[in-house]
Amino acid sequence: MDVKRDKLVITEDESVKQAYQKYQDLKSAIDHWQQERGSHWLAAMALAPKPPYLPITDLPEDAIIELWQRLNTVAGAPISDGEARELWRQFREGQFTMNPELMSRLHLALGGVAQLAANKAKSQGVPAIGVSYIASDDPTTSYLCPVCGEAATLAILVQPNGQRNLHCNTCSFEWTVKRMGCLFCGNEDAKQLIYLKNEEFPGIEVAVCQVCGNYLKEIDARQRKVKDYTWEDLRTITLNLATERWLSENVKNTAELH
Template sequence: MVAKKGKLITTEGDGILEQTFQKYRLLKQEVDKWQQERKTYWLNTLNLADNPPYLPILDLPSEAIIELWQRLNTLAKVEISDSELRIMWEKFIKSENVMDADMSTRFQMALNGVAHIAGEMAYQKGVPASDDPQGITFCPVCGEASTLAVLTPPTGKRIMHCTMCDFEWSVKRVGCLYCGSEDSKQQIFLKDETFPGIEMAVCQICGQYFKEIDGRELTVRDYLWEDLRTLPLNYATELWLTEHWKKSNQIH
């Protein structure tokens, strides 16, 4: 059975991507350095729950997040006290965002850096993913929603990848991961030739989509960056949905 294919048109982002990447790369290097030095210490403080999500991000040790966050602030030459960061973290927990864009990026990178330790711990313990098909797109470790699937070599087995904690889990190969529809005629795979090895899998029943990286065509080292780099595909898919799916669903 041949999957339905469609074309996406993305727009160029005049050099912004390159600037963003340079900023990201410097922060990521610092995160990696921190992990090398501090991972063993923080690993010993983490406890996984008996059921998914095994370690939701709001339960990560705030001291670890602040420690790494402060390193990233120092790198960016931003002076701020630990207690001010603690207040921001508490506001984040209450969904009150008080950070400017750069502070928010450093915070997200710190959160990622600590969540990766939890993800690695879950790997080492071999925790099972959720057996609830409704929740299959939620990371069993940190509980965040994932919109990134990977077809792994050599057979193309499909897994979900969590860009927050780096955990991966197996999912079914055919059909929609959101509404569970197995009708392959209702799945359409959109691609843009400027992003080889990546397709956007859109479900025409529920109107949701995920990004699918074919690991047999494209080797990815940093999935978070890959997801950010290919955000134009998400925007183009939203537009495609507005033009094709939402319109036709209003008519009926």
Template sequence: MDKIMHTMKIVSDKTMEQAYQTYSLLNEEVRRWQDERGSFWMDKLIIAETPPYYPLRDFPEILVLELWKRLNQVRGVLVSEAVLSQTWHDFNAGLPVSDLELLSRLQIALTGIAHLSHSWVMEKKRDISSADRAESSDCPICGEGVALSVLTAPNGKRCLHCTLCGYEWSTTRVGCILCGREEASDQNYLNSGEFPGIEVVACEACGQYFKELDLRILSVEDFVWEDVRTLPLNYAAEQWFAEQAKIAKKVH
């Protein structure tokens, strides 16, 4: 299935606009913190000898809590350090976090820290060899799994983009970035006229999906927000997989 009809929206335009205003406000605070405290923290960090050079799990708790507190204050939310500390430990352990707004501010804080560490690692390493990048689709800077691919101008060269730290590196032109399967018959491209220049690639081989952004068509300033803005495509991909499972069940 190469194209899909427009899917139901997950959030209204008004809600999305409100979410963007909040997101922008928090990012302004992140930038202030980076200017005020970034160099202080970067001087205290030590990069690893091999990738990932500075993974999220190595972020010092005191560093995470410092920025996270500032973001909570911007939203007028008072959270005790004990609660923040426990939530950070739960998040790091892969446990669910029930307070989604608190979690969203944590994720914005982590992204702000990761972007700083990305710049710092690049300054120290100067160049990251292709051998360091070839092992998997995990980011060689922060170790996070990557779920975005981009086609760059002018020739459509394909890269992987880490939405946590912002690092970008080249990859194969075709195939699934999650499992490595390259057979075209296994890849299904789902799109909507509402989001020109963006497709969801659904891989039948591994049962996963990812977004591919064509930067020859689309201009993107913030990849994190672009991923959030296009959440209806995630929903469409999940629906597509559900439909395929129903079809397969009927056949068997």
């Protein structure tokens, strides 16, 4: 089959190393918290009978705040419990008033708690197959995480034959989806899918759908060894930025012609 490819233009980002150090420090604080507090909070979590098994809005609030506060302390920027609760309340109402650093630590805390839910789902034998049970009536919802309900942004092509799994950056759950086609709109016309890549990132392509303008980063695990997919997605954020630019220069122009 004729696969369409195009090259992405990348601008160098020097802050990646610094960001990685910060991420690692927070990540190890999350690991410690999960070991120390995980079984306590797991007892308070019940999975729904069907997906999403534990949406992030149903995670125990006290667990999120406890982990978030721990991360704020590790980052050297503690806030009072009262302030944390007030900011969390605003966040849940869709008011994003906190500074970006606090917000990114809140996202990590949500992820840390959601991972407990994903582990519970795995241990209860929840099948990691999105398409067949989550969305038999609507094939375009398979990009939503069956555990936490968040949209996946990263696909992994796994051994031995490149089966496509999605990786949830919130709870780290992985599930299998169909190999070809756009997961966002259901388009299966290969001529409308284009794969963008840059030689600095071997083994990664961005699959862009020219029908709906959505894209999915795909890492070929047969070519690229990755220890932490959530970090890998963050680390390669320049590919997302370059894709957004490519889309604004190509797809939107094309759409305007119609």
